[in-house]
Amino acid sequence: MAELLDEINAVHRAVGRRDIPAGASTTVLLSRRYDATLEDVWNACTTPERVARWLTPVTGDLRPGGSYQLTGNAHGEILLCERPTLLRVTWVFGEDITPADVSEVTLRLSPQEYGATLFELEHAAVGDPAFWERYGPGAAGVGWDLSLLGLSWHLAGTGPADPESWAAAAEGREFVVNTSQRWRAAHVAFGAPPDVAQRAAAQTTAFYTGES
Incomplete structure (x- = not known):
């Protein structure tokens, strides 16, 4: 659990x-440092074969102006792609949508000292x-926390053999509980009353653990 807490503490929300x-829109922003080169992190986030290892398989016309589909997840259009520092896409669930349902995800990468990379992800909806x-x-935040953890495992060549089983086990549940509480704190910092933020965090935890 100590290593997992290190992963949780590595993220600013x-x-x-x-x-x-x-x-x-309201935005959720996650940022953290990865001990991997800028090029390695960029490739992990934009190469279909690597995206499938830590997120989910992706298909489509993967170029600016093209579209993508994450298997069992979101789809959208590629708005900006400035290798190796900026990627912006629309993010949509389902097919019967209105303009208000089209959110945006922006990924920014910047080199850090000692060959590390600063990873910043913003989801605006x-x-x-x-x-x-x-x-x-x-x-949205807990889902992205799980994705950033998967990316960390991928870049380091570590992690469980079966991430789905891990997520359903006690350690996966503790990760959800902890990150839900971190988003509660970010919600309060944004101006939400503490009791409102706590209720929302409890509902989020129940959703991700299947208890709702």
Whole structure:
């Protein structure tokens, strides 16, 4: 569990606001340092064969102006791709959508000393106010925390042999509990009343652990 806490503590989490084409959005931002080169992290995030190892298989016309599909997950268009530092895509679930359902994910990478890389991911979404009231930033944030953990394992060549079984076991649940609480703190820092943020964190935990 100590190593897992190190992974949790490695991530800075914040909630903010930004206008996107869909409208005024709320953002979740995750940033952390990876002990891997800029080129290695970029390739891990943009090469289909490597994305499949830590996220999920991806298909599509993977170029600016093209589209992508993550298996069993989101799809969208590639808005910007400036190798090896910037990637921005639209992020959509389902097919029967409205303009307000189109969120944006931006990945920024920057080189750090000793050959490391600063990884920053922002997910901006207009969203459903009732959904935000129930789950807060953890709905998206915990999911991205799990993805960043998977990327960390991939870059280091470590991690469980069966990530799905790990996620369903006690250690996976503890990861969700801990990261939900980190998003509760970010929610409060954004201005949410502590009791509202705690209820949202509890709902998020229940959702990800299958207890809701």
